[in-house]
Amino acid sequence: MYVCVCNAVTERQVYEAIDAGATTIKALNRQLSVGAQCGACVSCAKECLSKASAQKTNLPTNVFHISKQEAA
Numbered sequence: 001m002y003v004c005v006c007n008a009v010t011e012r013q014v015y016e017a018i019d020a021g022a023t024t025i026k027a028l029n030r031q032l033s034v035g036a037q038c039g040a041c042v043s044c045a046k047e048c049l050s051k052a053s054a055q056k057t058n059l060p061t062n063v064f065h066i067s068k069q070e071a072a
């Protein structure tokens with residue numbers, strides 16, 4: 001699904017940018033040009049940021065990261 005029709009940016013690309021560290025509309029604009037033209041996509045991009053943020057904070061508290069070195 002396209003988030004930004006003007007710049008042909010898909011939802012997948014937006015989530016990939018968020019996974020890579022984008023946390024604001026400004027960052028998505030810099031990386032993908034989201035909102036650079038008509039601006040109709042900004043609310044949808046904000047929704048993607050909110051969903052991604054909610055998913056990160058809804059992780060169970062007993063989940064922790066084990067690096068390859070620790071696991072070996």
Ligand code: FES
Binds near residue numbers: 037041
């Ligand atoms: S839909 Fe994204 S700038 Fe127009």
